Amino acid sequence: MKKFRTLKTTIVAALCLVAFLGTSYASDKPIKIGVLLPFSGVQAIVGETIFKAMEIAFEDANYQAGGRKLILVKEDTEMNPKMGLTKARKLVERDQVDILSGLVSSAVAYAIRDYVVAQKIPLVIANAGAQGLTREKASKYIFRTAFANGQYVGPLGPYSANKMGLKEMAVFCPDYAAGHEKASVFTERYTKAGGTVTETVFTKLGIEDFGPYMTKLKKADGVFAFYSGGDAIKFVKQYNDYGLKSKMPLVADGSVVDEVFIDSLGDAAIGIISSMHYSATLDNPENKKFVSKFRAKDGRMPNGFARQGYTTGAAIIHALNAIKGKIEDKEAFLEALKNAEFNDPAGKFRFDKKTQNIIFDVYIRKVEKVDGQLVNTIIDVVKDQADVWTSK
Numbered sequence: 001m002k003k004f005r006t007l008k009t010t011i012v013a014a015l016c017l018v019a020f021l022g023t024s025y026a027s028d029k030p031i032k033i034g035v036l037l038p039f040s041g042v043q044a045i046v047g048e049t050i051f052k053a054m055e056i057a058f059e060d061a062n063y064q065a066g067g068r069k070l071i072l073v074k075e076d077t078e079m080n081p082k083m084g085l086t087k088a089r090k091l092v093e094r095d096q097v098d099i100l101s102g103l104v105s106s107a108v109a110y111a112i113r114d115y116v117v118a119q120k121i122p123l124v125i126a127n128a129g130a131q132g133l134t135r136e137k138a139s140k141y142i143f144r145t146a147f148a149n150g151q152y153v154g155p156l157g158p159y160s161a162n163k164m165g166l167k168e169m170a171v172f173c174p175d176y177a178a179g180h181e182k183a184s185v186f187t188e189r190y191t192k193a194g195g196t197v198t199e200t201v202f203t204k205l206g207i208e209d210f211g212p213y214m215t216k217l218k219k220a221d222g223v224f225a226f227y228s229g230g231d232a233i234k235f236v237k238q239y240n241d242y243g244l245k246s247k248m249p250l251v252a253d254g255s256v257v258d259e260v261f262i263d264s265l266g267d268a269a270i271g272i273i274s275s276m277h278y279s280a281t282l283d284n285p286e287n288k289k290f291v292s293k294f295r296a297k298d299g300r301m302p303n304g305f306a307r308q309g310y311t312t313g314a315a316i317i318h319a320l321n322a323i324k325g326k327i328e329d330k331e332a333f334l335e336a337l338k339n340a341e342f343n344d345p346a347g348k349f350r351f352d353k354k355t356q357n358i359i360f361d362v363y364i365r366k367v368e369k370v371d372g373q374l375v376n377t378i379i380d381v382v383k384d385q386a387d388v389w390t391s392k
Helices: 002-028 044-060 081-094 106-119 156-163 177-192 229-241 262-269 285-298 304-322 330-338
Strands: 031-037 068-076 099-102 123-125 142-144 168-174 196-203 222-225 250-253 273-276 342-344 347-351 358-370 373-385
Touching: 031 044, 031 081, 044 068, 044 099, 044 285, 044 304, 068 081, 068 304, 081 099, 081 106, 099 304, 106 123, 106 142, 123 304, 156 177, 156 222, 156 273, 156 373, 168 177, 177 196, 222 229, 229 262, 262 358, 262 373, 273 373, 285 304, 304 330, 304 342, 304 347, 347 358
Parallel strands: 031 068, 031 099, 099 123, 123 142, 168 196, 168 222, 222 250, 250 273
Antiparallel strands: 273 358, 342 347, 358 373
């Protein structure tokens, strides 16, 4: 009997030692965060902007959370769905990342969605705005710190009709998913506020000459437009060159007057009203520090993409701290991420508990020249905007 008790005590002690060593190993093991972004091609500037801002969030935390080291492992999606899925598999199966993040293209996000859910890997989307990702295709493993297409555009509808007095407007958008979703949301909110859309024009991506559309534009009180990058620059300049700016005020998605290229627009941009979930001119402590650090790292003023990158990193770090770094307990991490609340450069951060899509304040902005520099000056704020789908 004595030998049996001794053997039993030895086994229990051994099991406790194994458990202790396992716990110790887990607590010492670095937490890996995979970052899927375009680092080549025409959208490389977006990927680099998001990643640099993410780095700032991790630098602020000294690349630690919950007492554990944090490692970023980045891969280039090339804005290609098949490549995106291949890179996601590599990060999960070969690099053994604990969390996935990033994604600019909604097509890439959709391509990896089922894989992420099957592997039970938390995914924090830093840009891809396709509405379905946090609606019909929502999952407890998917979060979005950026926006759902139309989320920050929606408030421009009633603002245009009621505060600007624009009773008839035309809509210009590129002919792809985001263009259609944003046009739909603006139209819905604008007409609900009493406005009338006179015509909706969808143009191909990369169009060089908007002239054929602008010369046939019906008379209206104003125009709403969503374009980005080179298309935005061409649209704004040609809208001014055709003499439309003085006749029909331009109201736009914030990407039309993005801080990255706003200087390239010249005086053609002055007076454009836009909406966005961020402005580099926001006067709060978090934003002042963020602007200073981003300019030191990148040389430019931060834009909405930068804010999204920083917030993605900050949300992950916040959740890891809440669970004391125990990422092995995925359910605890998912719950901590869902309930994360903190102040980021754009204001108070939190997720919609139903969709796990971000809730944010929308800033109505006007392009002005301040001390010789074009800036998006905030002229109004629409508080606490969730995805319009959730607020119906």
